[in-house]
Amino acid sequence: MEIVVRRAVPDDGSRIADIYNQGIQARMATFETDLRTADEQRQWIEEHSGAPAVVAVVNGVVVGFAHAAAYRSRPCYRGIGEFSMYVDANSRSCGVGKTLLNALVAEAQELGYWKLVSRIFDCNTASRKLCQACGFREVGIYEKHGKLDGRWIDCVIVERVITENLR
Template sequence: MQVRRAVSNDAATLAAIYNHSVINERNSTFETAPRTEEDRRQWIEGQGEHHPILVGEMNGAVIGWASVSPYRSRQCYQGVGEFSIYLHEDYRGKGFGKQLLVSLVEVCTKLGYWKLVSRIFDFNHASRKLCQSCGFREVGVYEKHGKLDGRWIDCVIVERVIQENLD
């Protein structure tokens, strides 16, 4: 798998990968409405250099993506990023997610981030295991963080401190 920055032409594939989780799986996002190609195109174009979106590509086809977004708007949090990662269902469990997440950490390290964080549905054991294998630790649980399909979902908070960027 090759990892590169996302470009506008990736928008349809990124939407399709994400929408599979929204529509079919219901185990990784509280989102209930599918994203459009245009929405994803605007997202890619609007993220900027400091908030990378990486794609994993095999034989010319995008099989997954990982991104970093601002954690909070306050100045003191500029070095903290909130990450997401999604893989096409046919490529899970084969090490591609780990390669993509490791690449994201490397890019964020070069950009000066000192911490990456995310929230994972407590029953999404594959994502929790992936994060653990990439050096993230579970630091707590947001109980009943949101409701999806009429049921309350707890979210596990994960973080990875990037030691080399601490003052």
């Protein structure tokens, strides 16, 4: 299977919504509970055109996406991106996630970011292993970070410093 990674474009909004909605429904990766529409995802891509955002394509179909947004608005945090990544349920465990996350890091490096961070549900061992395989380290746990369907969820904090961009 050939995985092609490219920048996300507004026309990817429909597939990105489909994939993100799988993540919402699975209750393993996001506190979001409202499903997204293609138009919402298109708009997000347009509004964040300067941020790292990539899609994985197999046989002409988007099967995963990853993006980073500003971590915080204060100037001292400029250059830190908070990332999310989702892979279509039918394309997991075949290298899409690793290819996509490595491409996101490369895109962030090219755009001058010096660090990527994220929070992963503590029970999401697949995502935790993927981040570790891509050079991220676990730096702590937010206990009872949010409630989902009436239960508290702990989140593991991960980070990767992009040393090439440290000044």
